[in-house]
Amino acid sequence: xxxxxxxxxRAVIAIALLGSVVVQxxxxxxLWLDTAPDPAWFEITFVVLGVLxxxxxxxxxxxxxxxxTMVRRGTVFSSAAFRFVDVMIGAIAAAxxxxxxxxxxxxxxxxxxPEDEVAPGLVAxxxxxxxxxxxxxxxxxxxxTLLAQAVALDADAKxxxxxxxEVI
Numbered sequence: 001x002x003x004x005x006x007x008x009x010r011a012v013i014a015i016a017l018l019g020s021v022v023v024q025x026x027x028x029x030x031l032w033l034d035t036a037p038d039p040a041w042f043e044i045t046f047v048v049l050g051v052l053x054x055x056x057x058x059x060x061x062x063x064x065x066x067x068x069t070m071v072r073r074g075t076v077f078s079s080a081a082f083r084f085v086d087v088m089i090g091a092i093a094a095a096x097x098x099x100x101x102x103x104x105x106x107x108x109x110x111x112x113x114p115e116d117e118v119a120p121g122l123v124a125x126x127x128x129x130x131x132x133x134x135x136x137x138x139x140x141x142x143x144x145t146l147l148a149q150a151v152a153l154d155a156d157a158k159x160x161x162x163x164x165x166e167v168i
Contacts, residue, residue, distance in 0.1 A: 042109035056095035063088045077154040092137040099130035
C-alpha cells in the first residue's frame with residue numbers, strides 16, 4: 001500500500017475515533033441534562049443503543065488501524081490478521097442488530113399522543129439500513145475468505161521457494 005494512503009487513512013480513523021468519543025459523551029450528557037428527572041424507558045433505550053452503535057464503529061476503526069499496521073510491516077498475510085477481521089465482522093453484525101433494535105424501539109415508543117408516533121417509513125428505513133449493515137458484515141466475511149486464500153498461497157509460495165533454494 002502506498003505510504004501516504006496509510007497515513008491519510010490513519011488520520012481519518014483518528015479523527016473519527018475522537019469524534020465518536022465526543023458523540024458518546026454528548027449523548028449520555030444530553031439524556032441526563034435535557035430530560036425530566038425520570039426519563040422514559042425509550043429515551044434510556046435509545047441512548048444505550050446509540051452508545052453501543054458508536055462503540056461498534058470504534059471497534060471497527062481500531063481493527064482497521066491494526067490491519068494498517070500489519071500492512072505497513074508486511075505481515076498482513078498471517079494468521080494474526082484473522083483475529084482483527086473476525087472482530088470486525090462481529091462488530092458490524094452487532095451494529096446491524098443495534099440498528100434493528102432501534103427500529104423496534106422506535107416502532108413502540110411514544111404512543112401517548114397520536115401525532116407523536118414515529119413514522120412507519122422511518123422505521124422501515126432503519127430496518128433497511130440494518131439489512132444493508134448485515135450485508136456489509138457478510139461482505140467482510142467474503143473478504144476474510146479471500147485473505148485466508150492469500151495466506152495459504154503465501155505459505156505455499158514460501159515453501160516452494162525454500163525447496164527451490166535447496167535444489168539450487
